[in-house]
Amino acid sequence: MIHMNPTRTRRATVRTGRATVAAAAAVVLSLTSAGFANGAAAVPADHGGDKITVGIKYDQPGIGLKTPDGTYTGFDVDVATYIAKELGHDPSDIVWKEAKSADRETLLQRGDVDFIAASYSINDERAKKVDFAGPYLLAHQDVLIRADDDSIKKPSDLNNKKLCSVTGSTSAQNVKEKIAPDAQLQEYGGYSECLTGLENGVIDALTTDDSILAGYASQDQFKGKFKLGGFKLSNENYGIGVQKGSDLKDKINTALEKMVADGSWDKAVEKNFGPANYQNEPAPKIGVIVK
Numbered sequence: 001m002i003h004m005n006p007t008r009t010r011r012a013t014v015r016t017g018r019a020t021v022a023a024a025a026a027v028v029l030s031l032t033s034a035g036f037a038n039g040a041a042a043v044p045a046d047h048g049g050d051k052i053t054v055g056i057k058y059d060q061p062g063i064g065l066k067t068p069d070g071t072y073t074g075f076d077v078d079v080a081t082y083i084a085k086e087l088g089h090d091p092s093d094i095v096w097k098e099a100k101s102a103d104r105e106t107l108l109q110r111g112d113v114d115f116i117a118a119s120y121s122i123n124d125e126r127a128k129k130v131d132f133a134g135p136y137l138l139a140h141q142d143v144l145i146r147a148d149d150d151s152i153k154k155p156s157d158l159n160n161k162k163l164c165s166v167t168g169s170t171s172a173q174n175v176k177e178k179i180a181p182d183a184q185l186q187e188y189g190g191y192s193e194c195l196t197g198l199e200n201g202v203i204d205a206l207t208t209d210d211s212i213l214a215g216y217a218s219q220d221q222f223k224g225k226f227k228l229g230g231f232k233l234s235n236e237n238y239g240i241g242v243q244k245g246s247d248l249k250d251k252i253n254t255a256l257e258k259m260v261a262d263g264s265w266d267k268a269v270e271k272n273f274g275p276a277n278y279q280n281e282p283a284p285k286i287g288v289i290v291k
Contacts, residue, residue, distance in 0.1 A: 050088070050090075050093045051089075051093050051095050052084050052087065052089045052094055052095070052114050053095040053097055053112070053113045053114050054080045054084065054097065054113060054114065055097050055104065055107050055108075055112075055113040055115070056076050056077055056096055056116075057074075057076065057099065057118045058098045059190075060212055061216050061219050062075060062211070062212070062214060062273055063076050063212055063272075064077055064117070064118055065077075066096075066098075072096050074215065075137070075215070075269065076119065077096075077117075078264075078268040078271070078272065079117050079136055079240075079265075079268065080094070080115070080117040080240075081094065082259050082264055082268075083115070083240070083252050083255045086251075086254070087248075097112065099116050099120075101118075104118060104126075104130075105130055105241075108130045108242065108244075109129065109130070109243065114242075114248065115133075115241060115252060116240065117241075119139075119209065119211065119238060120132075120239055120241050121237060121238060122134070122237045122239040129244065130241045130242065130243065131241070131242050131243070131249050132249075133239060133240040133248070133250075133253045133256065133286075134237070134238065134252075134253070134286065135237035135238055135239050135286075135288075136239070136284070137238040137281075137284070138237055138284045139209040139212075139235075139238060139281075140209070140231075140232040140233060140234060140235060140236060140281075141171055141174065141207065141209060141231075141232075142208075142209070142210035142228050142229055142230065142232065142233060143158065143163075143175075143205040143228070143229040143231060143233075144195075144213040144227070144228060144229070145198070145204065145206075145226065146198060146199075146226060146227075147224060147227045152204070155175070155233065156179065156180055158175060158179065158180035158204075158205060159180045159182040160182050160183070160184065161183055161184065162183075162184045162202070162203050162205070163175060163183040163184065163203075163205050163206075163207060164186045164187070164197060164198065164205070164206045165185075165187060165188075165194065165207050166187065166190055166208075167188065167189060169187075171207045171208045171209075172187065172207055173185075175207055175233065179233065186203060191206070191208065191212070191216060192216075194206040195216055195226075198226065199222070199225060199226075205229070209236050210228055210230075210278065211236075211238075211280075214273040214276040215272065215276075217275070217276035218272065218273060218275040218278075223275050228276065235290045237289050237290060240252050256286060260283040266283075
């Protein structure tokens with residue numbers, strides 16, 4: 001009869017358990033690496049239940065803003081909520097996720113979000129990495145000036161004016177290089193700083209997309225203080241970003257068409273941009289990109 005040493009038996013059991021865990025971890029790592037080959041996940045992340053994850057801006061009033069009390073407001077938020085409803089989700093099913101400009105393609109490729117509505121201009125370079133539904137808004141680069149300033153009536157009047165935009169933005173450079181070469185370019189850390197300078201007379205004009213400018217000007221503390229130049233310096237076709245090859249593209253396009261047809265699109269524009277007297281373009285036709 002063979003007598004087993006209890007201590008040796010326990011040690012063997014522990015070693016076997018550790019080996020099993022290690023093997024399982026190796027399998028998970030292998031599958032994960034395969035799933036993220038070429039920098040893209042195969043499917044969006046599963047957040048459980050009937051949840052849907054949507055990427056938006058958190059810092060653009062009138063477009064996408066996370067308020068101090070934790071709610072979300074803006075045109076993109078309203079559009080995304082409508083789309084989610086048409087996809088079968090209640091507002092309570094939506095998980096909002098911040099989609100900063102530099103992170104949008106990565107969020108979609110990794111499957112961190114189901115779709116993105118974040119002042120996301122459609123262009124050829126981005127379309128190589130993600131698919132776009134829409135467009136759902138045609139915006140233009142413009143300038144915001146003080147309501148009582150009559151000295152800037154056309155783009156060339158920006159010459160010798162102090163023109164502000166955020167650091168790294170192409171908007172101000174576009175004006176200086178192509179429209180008003182003698183503009184005095186001022187770059188600040190954020191649009192709020194430019195607005196403060198504009199309000200105090202330190203800055204003469206602020207430039208970026210007119211939809212973004214209208215959103216800022218529509219805030220309660222700025223109502224009546226600023227106006228848009230209406231210069232239409234560029235065309236910005238806002239689209240809904242989805243993962244490459246996703247069947248959500250067609251479903252979202254159908255939702256956008258319905259939003260326009262039933263009047264919800266017009267109501268969202270008026271609600272979010274109306275106080276700034278934003279002269280918006282009519283709702284664009286799905287699939288038609290204005291160059």
